[in-house]
Amino acid sequence: MTRLTFSDAPHDIWIVAETIDGQLTPLTKELTYGARMSADMMGFYVKVALLGSNVSELAAELFPVGADRVYVIDDARLKDFSSDMWTQALSDLFAAQSPEFVLFGATSIGAAIAPRLAQRFGAGLISNCISLKIDDFDRCFIGRRNVYGDEYYEVMSTAGSKSHFATVLPDTFGEPYPDASRSGEVENIEVDLNQIVERVKSLGSTPYELPHKKLKQARRIVSVGRQVGDVEVAKSLAQSLRAEFAGARESIDEGYIDEDRVIGITGERVAPELYIALGIRGDTQHLFGMKDARYVVAVYPESDAPMLKHADAAIVDDPAKVAKELMQLLHK
């Protein structure tokens, strides 16, 4: 294993950029901006590794959000994400530059390459951070991650490692405030990818359905009551959210759900991460079944419904209308 070694001189924070449809992802800009805030306190530089095909012109967009230097690896073989190609290209870059702190997005790309590179270089890694800072005393990352869904957090430290990696979830640093007057340098890097053969080949998309989850194990539930308005909209919302569909007892009479999908004292007791109650009034018999949900959203047309008082987010409105709008926002 090749560990990275460093000089004592002030160092830098790196970001591994991602693009989608030829544009930088919002998360890439957020990470750059977050790195900038830490870098200003520590006297570090912010450097970005930008990989892809025809990505060079995107480098300029990284300076206003905080980059000092962008290392561009522009290669046709990096066009679509490939774990082996990206790992090798970054590995060559890191071996030459010895980055001390590296931020990846907590995305499918970050999940595939950050652990591999961390293993290769013997770096401490904190995955899926929801907050992250550099500790200037121990010179390491201190980051928070969720445990058991979102029940509580663990505060992790990479103290003692020579290099420090993190994958970071969106909204950790917040929306960047770009500074149009900032500028920086671009360096084009050549890496030799000829020796690399991607070992995992894509065969294209395929229809597939995961095994049906029992209500009890569902992570998300969209639940309907008599006042849902339009049950089909509620069903589509469940599908977009990859949520299970359920309801209050009265919904059986309306033909919205079957007996085995009732939540409450005479039905299932559930504890999902997200429970969206659409048009459910929230009588005690129903509340009994869902009070262990981690986060409850209730939409009901009348403001006196008990369900609203038991929700973390309560909307007094037509449930089908809100469900439709939510779906549009999801697909954006």
Next chain:
Amino acid sequence: MRIIVCIKQILDPRGLTVNRKAEKVFVNREEYLIDPASKAALEAAESFKGANAEVIAISIGPARVDEALREAMARGADRSILIRSDEPLDAFVVANLLAAAIDKIGDVDLVLCGDRSLDTACGEVAPRLAEALNLPSILNAAKIEIKEDSLTATVRQSGFLNVESKLPAVVAIMAEAFTGKHASAWRLIDAYKKWSVETWSTSDFGLSAEDLHPLATKKEVAFPPERQFGTQVKNAKELMMMLKRERIMSNE
């Protein structure tokens, strides 16, 4: 064909009460279970049992992990190995130990892990292990099929995608792939009465102190703010913002 399944044992969250106000996690009932993603990996391995496959379950942890490995045998594993460690672990150390154990076993065609464990959900072990073994890794898999020396997996991206790789490979199976099948009752009895769990030690592999030293450590636990019930939200847009802030939509 030889298949390794990596099993993580976790504290059963149903025995926990999280008190945000007191900033404490109360363990009312200390019970452990096989992490759901590891269980899905076991189930995926079991589907190859007819095809002359030997399934070996491995777990790293303290003595109590014995129970998880017996359950793994009840769920189809032919052999199980506990790498006994009472030290704090991180994914770096776990991957180093698993890689060393897999090398020692030899002739391994397929390594299955869970994609992300239920407790820490870091999802690091599979790609780290693939790196340590210099093998390709396939993450987020829902289904796998084996044809001679290659493997096809259905993986979740935004939709589903088929991918192909030569064997040997490391595949991470997502918890959602589990069909909910129970262990067979007679295997469960045999797992306790007839079969045994092999116990190995972390010093069996000639790993350096550095390889056994965690690079990420837990400092403390922290808590989200107390819940505010009945918070009025104006519309879907505001709701979406709240869900994002609460990170309910972050894992899309």
